Amino acid sequence: MENKPETKEIIVLTGDRPTGKLHLGHFVGSIQNRLKLQNEAKKSFYMVADMQALTDNAENPEKIRINTLEVALDNLACGLDPAKTTMFIQSQIPEIAELALLFMNLVTLARLKRNPTVKSEMQQKGFGEDVPAGFLVYPVSQAADILFAKANLIPVGEDQKPMIEQTNEIVDSFNRIYGDTFKRVSHLVGETPRLVGTDGNSKMSKSLNNGIYLSDSDETIEKKVMEMYTDPNHIHVTDPGKVEGNVVFMYLDIFDTNKEEVADLKEQYKKGGLGDVILKKRLAKVLSEIITPIREKREKLAENPKMVMDILEEGTKKAREEAIQTLNEVRRAMKIDFF
Ligand code: ATP
Ligand code: MG
Numbered sequence: 001m002e003n004k005p006e007t008k009e010i011i012v013l014t015g016d017r018p019t020g021k022l023h024l025g026h027f028v029g030s031i032q033n034r035l036k037l038q039n040e041a042k043k044s045f046y047m048v049a050d051m052q053a054l055t056d057n058a059e060n061p062e063k064i065r066i067n068t069l070e071v072a073l074d075n076l077a078c079g080l081d082p083a084k085t086t087m088f089i090q091s092q093i094p095e096i097a098e099l100a101l102l103f104m105n106l107v108t109l110a111r112l113k114r115n116p117t118v119k120s121e122m123q124q125k126g127f128g129e130d131v132p133a134g135f136l137v138y139p140v141s142q143a144a145d146i147l148f149a150k151a152n153l154i155p156v157g158e159d160q161k162p163m164i165e166q167t168n169e170i171v172d173s174f175n176r177i178y179g180d181t182f183k184r185v186s187h188l189v190g191e192t193p194r195l196v197g198t199d200g201n202s203k204m205s206k207s208l209n210n211g212i213y214l215s216d217s218d219e220t221i222e223k224k225v226m227e228m229y230t231d232p233n234h235i236h237v238t239d240p241g242k243v244e245g246n247v248v249f250m251y252l253d254i255f256d257t258n259k260e261e262v263a264d265l266k267e268q269y270k271k272g273g274l275g276d277v278i279l280k281k282r283l284a285k286v287l288s289e290i291i292t293p294i295r296e297k298r299e300k301l302a303e304n305p306k307m308v309m310d311i312l313e314e315g316t317k318k319a320r321e322e323a324i325q326t327l328n329e330v331r332r333a334m335k336i337d338f339f
Contacts, residue, residue, distance in 0.1 A: 004186055005152045012037045013151035015047030015090070018067035019057060022074035023211035024287070025204035028192040028254060029157030031078050037155060037188070038084040045149050045319060046080055046087045048072060048312070051097065052141060055134040056125060072308050074214050077298035088316040090145065095323035099330060100144035104137060106173040107166070112136050117162045124207070143167040148323040152185050158193035159203060178333040192254050200229040200247050212287060214294045221291060222284040230276045240272040248279050256286045 004010075014034050016022060022031070038044040048071055053064045068089060080087065090096060112118065118139065122131050134141075142163045146154060147170075154164055164187040171182040194203055197210030204211045212224050230248050234241035243249045243266045252262045265282075268274040301308060331337040 004188070008042055010037065010041040010153050011043045011045075011149060011151045012041045012085075012153050012155065013045040013047065013146050013149050014155050015049045015145065016071045016075070017049045017053040017206075018064050018071045019053050020067055020206035021070045021213050021215050023204055023206065023213045024255075024290075025157065025195040025197075025211065026074070027078065027214060027290075028195055029190045030155050031075065031080075033155035033188050033190050034075070034085070035079050037153065038081060041153070043149070044085040045151060046075060046085045046315075047145055047319075048087075048089045049145065051090045052138050052145075055132060055138050055141075056121075058132065058134075068312075069305055069308060072312055073298050073301050074294075076301055076308065076311075077214065077294045082311045082315065086315045086318050087312055088319040089312055092316045093148070093320045093323050095320070095327045096141070096144050096148050098327060099148055099323075100137075100141040102330065102334065103140050103143055103170050103174070106170050106177075107137075107140050109136075111166075111169075112139065115139055115162045115166065117159045139163045139166040140170070143170045146185055147171070147182050148326045149319065150182070150322075150326065152183055153188055154185055155188045155190070157195075158189055161187060161189070174333075178330075181329060181333050195254070196247060196250055198224050198228050198247065200245075212291075214291055215298055216291060216295070218284075218288045218292070221287050222281075225280045225284040225287065226277075228280065228283075230279075234269075234276065237275040238272050241269045241274070241276075243269060248276070248283055251283055252279070252286070255290060256282070 012034070014030055016026065034044075034046065048068050050064050050068055053067075054061070057064055072087060075087070076082075113136070118136065122128075122135075127135070139162065143166060146167050154160070156164070164185060168184045171184050174182055196202060197204040197208055198212060199208075199210040201208055201210050212221060216224070225248070228247045230246050231242040233239065249266060249269075252265070256262050265274065265279065269279070328337070
């Protein structure tokens with residue numbers, strides 16, 4: 001992380017794309033830091049990034065609408081506190097879109113095409129040259145999400161680092177041309193910057209169907225863990241097994257708090273004589289212990305969706321006030337403050 005701002009000056013902003021329910025990757029990559037920072041920061045914002053989700057889901061508006069409630073539920077169930085964190089919906093603040101449009105003048109097409117996360121997401125989605133223009137420019141819109149609130153600390157997973165770099169380039173260009181308006185921002189990556197998927201893919205992702213969700217039942221968790229990739233050459237219990245690249249051990253390293261026992265298990269596994277099923281049962285139990293309280297709180301909150309939507313409405317009003325202020329400042333700086 002570059003130069004974390006002083007505690008009393010921290011303004012946090014984070015968000016999720018409402019493309020599906022949230023999973024363990026979100027939990028370790030970003031949510032844990034969100035929870036910690038909401039207690040430390042001067043201000044804390046949480047955004048449901050529905051406009052961003054539409055950039056690659058233009059034909060599925062219903063999916064994005066439904067999941068707006070779901071991602072809010074996930075965050076509340078984990079402990080995001082609306083009294084500490086202003087929770088809002090991106091699309092309901094038109095000033096963010098205006099800011100994004102103004103920032104587009106400061107970024108070249110060549111630069112956008114070089115963004116490594118966008119590149120790999122384009123490949124994964126098979127867009128090629130037919131990428132929606134809105135998708136290619138989403139890092140610019142993300143700069144607007146951050147800067148309308150003058151946020152300076154962004155808890156994110158590792159895949160979001162290039163977006164923070166892009167934001168800082170925009171800050172520099174804007175200040176150079178129009179005068180000092182924005183400050184550079186820092187990111188804070190979680191203890192696990194990038195959680196692998198249950199299939200061994202380098203990132204657990206809503207779009208890849210390789211996630212264990214914060215709403216999964218014990219049975220589902222166990223089923224997903226049982227299907228996890230271990231070591232393809234570890235066929236008989238007596239065979240020596242590989243620990244490196246073994247998804248079950250990667251998860252145990254992250255989620256099992258008994259490090260000593262995990263170290264012993266690794267030794268046994270390497271020697272031979274430890275079966276995958278025993279390991280997987282242990283992992284399923286560890287994950288259930290983390291997820292069960294979240295799932296139960298989530299189920300309670302889900303009984304009252306109106307309450308959740310009220311929280312988002314209230315938060316959106318509050319966030320919009322900040323956006324209007326920032327936009328007034330930006331329009332003045334850019335000499336488009338006519339009336
Ligand atoms: P999508 O596939 O729609 O992009 P996603 O699973 O990547 O969904 P996002 O809503 O894009 O989820 O990400 C929300 C936040 O969670 C971001 O800060 C992102 O970096 C973090 N995050 C998502 N997946 C992981 C992961 N596997 N490990 C660590 N952090 C993650
Ligand atoms: Mg993503």
